[in-house]
Amino acid sequence: MLPLSLLKTAVNHPMLVELKNGETYNGHLVNCDNWMNLQLREVICTSRDGDHFWRMNECYVRGSTIKYLRIPDEVIDMVKEENTARMKAAKNRNRDQNNRNNRGGGRGGNRGAGGGRGGGRGGGGGGRGGGRGGSRGGYNN
């Protein structure tokens, strides 16, 4: 599974982040993005030599400075559940959108799933043709 999706799943979990400079940040993950930038809450920062400690309510870590993250073991089991939940949500969204499109072409809808798809394609083709015509006019100019 993708590392960044594991990170997304780990939101609200405690973790340890070690930076390239050797500092470690222990805190709860509030948010993360595609660049591995992190927002942590209730953070304890430990210096490289382990001698100095800082406590902060919140901190932001730039992804490029990260060496690695230690994440609680249970998070990896949660990733699969999150994936199935996300796929179901996406499927429901697609089904709702298709139903809305086919309401215009009632005939397509009556045929069922196959008919619905056909109606969608026809509408898409017509739209594309119109677009092409318009751009040709542009080139002539």
Add this chain to the structure above:
Amino acid sequence: MSAMLDALVGNKVEIVTNDGRVVVGILKGLDQVVNVVLANTEERVFTPEGVDRQALGLYLIRGDNVAVVGAVDENTELGMDFSTIKAQQLPPIVHD
């Protein structure tokens, strides 16, 4: 290109990081920049006095820091007697 490493997903791998650390674990996933997810991770610290193994759980290593990813042969590993292994630590990668 990372299709080469996709074949190792699910297997035990050994990762050498840029700071010279050796980490062994089950490769759970990776991406185009070789960020790596390792489960049941174990860090092996080699010293002239012996090997120290530390269990570290779930690891997400940023691709910038990965130098080597190697497949571990479980059978060979089982046959290894760690109490007799003595080695120098790998130095960190230095860009000159």
